[in-house]
Amino acid sequence: MQPQAHTELAAATAQLSAAGVGPARVEAELLLAFVLGRGRSGLLAGPTVSPEQAARFRGLVGRRATGVPLQHLTGSAPFRHLELAVGPGVFIPRPETELLVELAAGWLLPGATVVDLCAGSGAVALAVANEFAPARVIAVERSEPALRWLRRNAADRQAAGDRPVEVVAGDISDPKLLADLTGTVAAVLANPPYVAESLRDRLPPEVASDPDEALFAGPDGLALMSALIALAGRLLRPGGLLGIEHAEDQTPALHELLAAAGDWDRVAGRPDLTGRPRFSLAIRR
Numbered sequence: 001m002q003p004q005a006h007t008e009l010a011a012a013t014a015q016l017s018a019a020g021v022g023p024a025r026v027e028a029e030l031l032l033a034f035v036l037g038r039g040r041s042g043l044l045a046g047p048t049v050s051p052e053q054a055a056r057f058r059g060l061v062g063r064r065a066t067g068v069p070l071q072h073l074t075g076s077a078p079f080r081h082l083e084l085a086v087g088p089g090v091f092i093p094r095p096e097t098e099l100l101v102e103l104a105a106g107w108l109l110p111g112a113t114v115v116d117l118c119a120g121s122g123a124v125a126l127a128v129a130n131e132f133a134p135a136r137v138i139a140v141e142r143s144e145p146a147l148r149w150l151r152r153n154a155a156d157r158q159a160a161g162d163r164p165v166e167v168v169a170g171d172i173s174d175p176k177l178l179a180d181l182t183g184t185v186a187a188v189l190a191n192p193p194y195v196a197e198s199l200r201d202r203l204p205p206e207v208a209s210d211p212d213e214a215l216f217a218g219p220d221g222l223a224l225m226s227a228l229i230a231l232a233g234r235l236l237r238p239g240g241l242l243g244i245e246h247a248e249d250q251t252p253a254l255h256e257l258l259a260a261a262g263d264w265d266r267v268a269g270r271p272d273l274t275g276r277p278r279f280s281l282a283i284r285r
């Protein structure tokens with residue numbers, strides 16, 4: 001009997017739901033759409049599913065039920081207007097980080113130089129290049145596996161016509177990093193590792209697929225923040241913007257670090273779309 005899309009989806013939804021993976025129906029639809037090579041809305045027409053496609057779909061649903069992230073199964077993650085290639089070795093971009101780009105919009109002007117620190121797949125840098133096309137966008141990343149995904153995404157976006165993003169392999173703690181840009185940058189954006197080690201055993205299974213060095217930053221999650229603030233303070237021109245994503249409970253400690261550095265005005269927290277304080281902005285004095 002020819003497999004039917006609706007019965008495949010119902011079985012997959014039940015399996016994912018029983019495995020605690022969700023939203024089960026949405027994820028089942030995304031996986032079926034991926035197998036059929038069409039958008040999710042293309043499922044509305046009740047497409048035919050070949051036995052081979054059904055077998056592939058069931059295989060992917062089985063892997064998703066064991067906790068493999070959806071994005072590793074489809075090989076891509078949406079971020080603002082882009083679809084980025086992702087897989088093992090690179091942090092999967094999260095929807096909340098999209099707001100970081102929006103918060104910085106006023107600094108991403110045509111003549112600007114913009115730096116994305118801890119760039120991972122390149123989500124922030126590539127979205128900035130895609131939407132704002134400032135003069136230069138530089139993405140800094142330390143991990144070799146992440147750099148491979150970043151270079152691939154940067155090449156893909158350039159081929160699609162976006163402004164090129166310059167990829168720099170480097171450690172944000174390196175005092176000589178980007179020395180030639182000192183005092184010239186309009187915006188430094190960063191979604192650094194900020195998870196406290198003490199939370200390691202309490203993270204959802206999907207997060208376990210992200211590389212350790214993308215997540216953890218010492219006992220309180222703030223281990224990289226001083227280096228980040230010092231580097232941003234050196235790179236930014238007066239009036240330049242530093243935008244950082246961080247954990248909900250880190251705002252006071254992070255603002256103390258910014259105050260102690262002495263380079264910053266208008267230090268302010270910003271909520272994410274659910275109202276949680278997940279971003280901080282500061283202006284280079």
Ligand SMILES: C[S@@+](CC[C@H](N)C(=O)[O-])C[C@H]1O[C@@H](n2cnc3c(N)ncnc32)[C@H](O)[C@@H]1O
Pocket residue numbers: 091092093094097117118119120121122123124140141142143146170171172173190191192193194213214215224
């Ligand atoms: C939370 S991920 C964010 C990736 C990307 N910006 C995003 O939002 O999807 C943090 C990234 O920082 C990188 N990283 C960690 N420590 C670093 C360091 N000292 N210097 C440069 N990159 C670092 C990790 O490899 C990881 O790719």
